[in-house]
Amino acid sequence: MTKTVHILNGPNLNLLGQRQPEIYGHETLADVETACAAVAAERGLAVKLLQSNWEGQIVDWIHAARQEAAGIIINPGALTHTSVAVLDALNAFEGPVLEVHVSNVHRRESFRQHSYVSLRAEGVIAGFGVEGYALAMRRMATLVGA
Numbered sequence: 468m469t470k471t472v473h474i475l476n477g478p479n480l481n482l483l484g485q486r487q488p489e490i491y492g493h494e495t496l497a498d499v500e501t502a503c504a505a506v507a508a509e510r511g512l513a514v515k516l517l518q519s520n521w522e523g524q525i526v527d528w529i530h531a532a533r534q535e536a537a538g539i540i541i542n543p544g545a546l547t548h549t550s551v552a553v554l555d556a557l558n559a560f561e562g563p564v565l566e567v568h569v570s571n572v573h574r575r576e577s578f579r580q581h582s583y584v585s586l587r588a589e590g591v592i593a594g595f596g597v598e599g600y601a602l603a604m605r606r607m608a609t610l611v612g613a
């Protein structure tokens with residue numbers, strides 16, 4: 468059976484390509500989906516990309532991934548730095564988790580330099596722009612044995 472990777476995106480990432488392009492670039496989440504679908508096709512995987520501005524929705528999607536996904540790629544947006552709930556949900560997920568940030572969070576405000584999600588993630592990509600998602604897909608394919 469084809470394995471599915473869930474790509475979860477937190478608050479404000481629906482505005483990718485529109486908000487602060489000097490930090491986040493001009494590409495959109497639709498571009499991210501196209502790039503990740505191409506990697507998925509290459510590696511015989513399926514991909515499902517979701518975005519919500521609501522913490523509880525992200526938690527619910529992580530719970531759903533327990534049954535539906537072989538791995539999770541997550542850009543939690545600001546929830547990265549605040550959400551024990553997202554961390555707890557990820558800890559209840561058994562497959563690999565990769566964390567992606569479009570910007571280099573380590574070069575920004577000090578509050579962005581702590582990530583709850585990094586306590587769970589097998590790997591982190593930050594500052595590679597939206598290309599980071601496709602790179603994470605390649606790594607995820609290896610981690611799930613695709």
Ligand code: DQA
Binds near residue numbers: 479543546547568572
């Ligand atoms: C982000 C970095 C976070 O600090 C910020 O709150 C975001 C986006 C990134 O992709 O660079 O919303 O996760």
